[in-house]
Amino acid sequence: MNLAHIIDPHPAERVAVISRGRPTxxxxxxxxxxxxxxGLAALGVVKGDxxxxxxxxxxxxxxLYLAALGVGAVVxxxxxxxxxxxxxxxxxxxxxxxxxxxxxxxxxxxxxDRARVPTVQHVVATETGTVPSADLAFDDLLxxxxxxxxxxxxxxxxxxxxTSGTAGSPRAAMLSHGNLLxxxxxxxxxxxxxxxxxxxxxxxxxHIFGLNVVLGLSLARGATVVLVQRFDPSxxxxxxxxxxxxxxxxxxxxxxxxxxxxxxxxxSLATVRLALTGAAKMPEEAMRRLNxxxxxxxxxxxxxxxxSPVVTSSAGLTAKxxxxxxxxxxxxxxxxxxxxxxxxxxxxxxxxxxxPNVFLGYLDEPEATARVLTAxxxxxxxxxxxxxxxxxxxLVDRAKDLIIVSGFNVYPAEVEEVLMEHPDVLxxxxxxxxxxxxxxxxxxxxxxKPGATAxxxxxxxxxxxxxxxxxxxxxxxxxxxxxxxxxxxxxxxSLA
Numbered sequence: 004m005n006l007a008h009i010i011d012p013h014p015a016e017r018v019a020v021i022s023r024g025r026p027t028x029x030x031x032x033x034x035x036x037x038x039x040x041x042g043l044a045a046l047g048v049v050k051g052d053x054x055x056x057x058x059x060x061x062x063x064x065x066x067l068y069l070a071a072l073g074v075g076a077v078v079x080x081x082x083x084x085x086x087x088x089x090x091x092x093x094x095x096x097x098x099x100x101x102x103x104x105x106x107x108x109x110x111x112x113x114x115x116d117r118a119r120v121p122t123v124q125h126v127v128a129t130e131t132g133t134v135p136s137a138d139l140a141f142d143d144l145l146x147x148x149x150x151x152x153x154x155x156x157x158x159x160x161x162x163x164x165x166t167s168g169t170a171g172s173p174r175a176a177m178l179s180h181g182n183l184l185x186x187x188x189x190x191x192x193x194x195x196x197x198x199x200x201x202x203x204x205x206x207x208x209x210h211i212f213g214l215n216v217v218l219g220l221s222l223a224r225g226a227t228v229v230l231v232q233r234f235d236p237s238x239x240x241x242x243x244x245x246x247x248x249x250x251x252x253x254x255x256x257x258x259x260x261x262x263x264x265x266x267x268x269x270x271s272l273a274t275v276r277l278a279l280t281g282a283a284k285m286p287e288e289a290m291r292r293l294n295x296x297x298x299x300x301x302x303x304x305x306x307x308x309x310x311s312p313v314v315t316s317s318a319g320l321t322a323k324x325x326x327x328x329x330x331x332x333x334x335x336x337x338x339x340x341x342x343x344x345x346x347x348x349x350x351x352x353x354x355x356x357x358x359p360n361v362f363l364g365y366l367d368e369p370e371a372t373a374r375v376l377t378a379x380x381x382x383x384x385x386x387x388x389x390x391x392x393x394x395x396x397x398l399v400d401r402a403k404d405l406i407i408v409s410g411f412n413v414y415p416a417e418v419e420e421v422l423m424e425h426p427d428v429l430x431x432x433x434x435x436x437x438x439x440x441x442x443x444x445x446x447x448x449x450x451x452k453p454g455a456t457a458x459x460x461x462x463x464x465x466x467x468x469x470x471x472x473x474x475x476x477x478x479x480x481x482x483x484x485x486x487x488x489x490x491x492x493x494x495x496x497s498l499a
Contacts, residue, residue, distance in 0.1 A: 005152050006161050006180045006219070007073035009187070010036070013198070013225035020204075021246065022062040022230045029225070032065070035145065039070035040152070042144030046125055048101060050075030050153065053122075053163065055099040056209070057083040057090065057108035060230040063129040063141055064208050065218065067103055070144075072180070073152040077160045079175070080209035083107050085471045087114035097163050097175055097366065098122040103141070106133040157181025157359075163366060164211050166308040166412055173417060175366035176308045183215050185333065185359035186311035187223045190216070192332035194319025195277065196250055198225035203243065203251045205231040210411065211312040212282060217252050226250075236260040240271045252279040254410030255286070255442050258301060262292040272297040277318060281305060282410030284398065284442065287324055303327045305398065308412075309375065309382055310334075311360040315396050326395040327388075334358030336396075337381070338388060351399045354384040404495055406435030406443050408473045413445055415495070418476065421469045422447060425462060427455035432485045433476070434499045447476040448485060448498055 010019065015030025027035070048054065054071045056078060058064040064080075071078045079097045081090060083105055090111055094102060102123055104112045112134060117123065127144065128137035161183055163175040196202060202221045206213035221228045229246050231239070234257060242248065251257075251272075258280055261267070272278075278293075281304040293299045302320075305327035306312035314336065317328030330336045337345055338352030346352030361382045364372035375383050387399045406413040415433035422431040430450035438444040451457060459479045466475040486497035 004157060004180060004184070005072060005075075005155050006184050007036070007069050007152050009184075009219065009223040010069065017198075017225060018227045019222060020062060020065055020228045020230055022060075022065075025062070027062060032069075034149075035066050036069045036073060037149040037151075038147050039066050039141075039144045040073045040147070041150040042147030043070055043074050043076065043101070044150050045147050046101065046144075048074055048076050050155070051160070052076045052101070053079050053097045053099040054101045054103065055079040055081055055094050055097065056103050057081050057112065058103060058105045058129060058208075059083050059107060059232045060204055060208055060213070061105075061232065062230070063103070063105065065230070066145075067141075068208070068214075068218070072161055074150075075153040075155050075159065077163055079163045080214060081165070082207070082209050082471050085111065086468055087111040088469045089471060091115045091119055093165055093173075093175075094120045094123065101125045101127060103127045103129060104134045104137065105129040109134045112136065155180055157184075158363070160363070162214070164209075164214070164308050166211075173414065174368050174371055177363040177366055178211075178308075178311055179363055182311045182360050182362055183219060186215060186313055186331075187220050189331040189333040189358070189360060190220045190313060190316075193316045195279075195316065196221055196224050196226050200224070200226040200249045200277075201247055202226055202228045203231065203239075203248045203253070204228040205234050205239070205257065206252055206254065206410075211308040212252065212254075212306070212410070215311055216313060221250075234260070236264045236267070240264075240267055243272065243274065247274045249274055250277045250279070251275055252281075254282045255280055255284070255289075256409045256440050258285060258293060259289050259440050262289040262296070267296075269296060269298075272299055275299065278302060279304060279316075279318065281313075281327070282407065290324065305354075305386075305396065307384055307386075309362045309384075310356050310358075311362065314354070314356055314384075317395075320395075323391075323393075323395050326391075326397050328396065329394050330396070334360060338390060339383075349389070351387050351389045354386045354388050354396075356382040356384060404434075406433075406445055408435075408438075408443055408445065409441045411473050413474045418445060418447065418466065418470065418474055421466055422449065422462060424469075425457065425465050427451050427457035428462070429455075430485050432493050432495065432498050434495050436478075436499065438477075441473075444477040445475065446498075447479045448482050449479055450482060450484060 013029040128134035131140040302317045304316040335357045337355040435443040486494040
């Protein structure tokens, strides 16, 4: 078996992806991927090697992802617009052998000290001449001799996805071929994506929802994915109309933008039969506006990287406002109380998940893995929910301090660590606060060292130099002290 086989059974003439206006059929995609597999093999890439992709949504990502899987390598999708320190840290953590760099990531990559990432043997530029340190280009891989897909075991690693979902600062979640394929198959248990669909692919592929739902599930079903690198509501509506988009998976900010787009014609989303959202709570008022203005019924779901990712979906169900739907077939879910017992019927409890889609653990982090995976295979999600008599799940709270910005996980400890490295900062506490467009925003409370004169702009810039933009505080408040309990633990609830 190999996850790369998902593109094999579909008619050669059917369009698989559209990137920058250019359609690629399943037949052409299979040919391209076979060549790139050969190009990777010629570089000496073998089973288990890590290939980091600093690529946005486009044909380069699709070809490289499937080709890397096909030779048995482990794909590490990274945010191409992350700052150099974050990229360096992640490439070093996974021990990448090959790094593929698109133009938007070229400047950040040029700032990385190669001596600090000694495992990197090859740097590939997606476009010739755009990355000075590259020793070859994507076209060189595409010129490789076609080689067949290498068969792997279900437990063999397919991808390493950085997440701070359930266990603190960002860690590389280990997802196997079996994990990812299981969740794709579990997705078949809902009335979701089908072969005739045209899917709007704006969710980034370095995010698990974009990787294994928008791309993986769509290709497995034989649908067409329109790959989009940046979201703008006006141009998005043009694309939806021109391409006849039928499925839109989007984080809440996308749907919020549409709900506030007063100039959009009422029939702008007329071709859309399935509107999906997840990753963060969708405001109920915005859902009502979307329905009134465009006739769209937004289907919420729930998932997390460690579950590959989808756990529940409301696709194909009678909509219940506020619910994230029902558990997919092929997995088990428990609601567990603080004593580790099943919650009393009607009471809230922490969501525990078990099934072939549950990840293998965090790379080189046995203690963090043990905190979220029980000995008998249950994944502790850290999310609190209740279930109604019909089996619909409703998220209530988060047991952790996770902040979700536009569907992306931000763990306060990571932001605090970066701010503490500034010479003027004595103490810092970071929390999430409601945001009308992004769901939540990052807010920092800072205690300066005596005599220090750092300003808000100074510290925000410091964060931007060391963290992805979505992780950076949108507001920094200077305070004399932080609220702590008797043992000295920061009281985040008091800050919030």
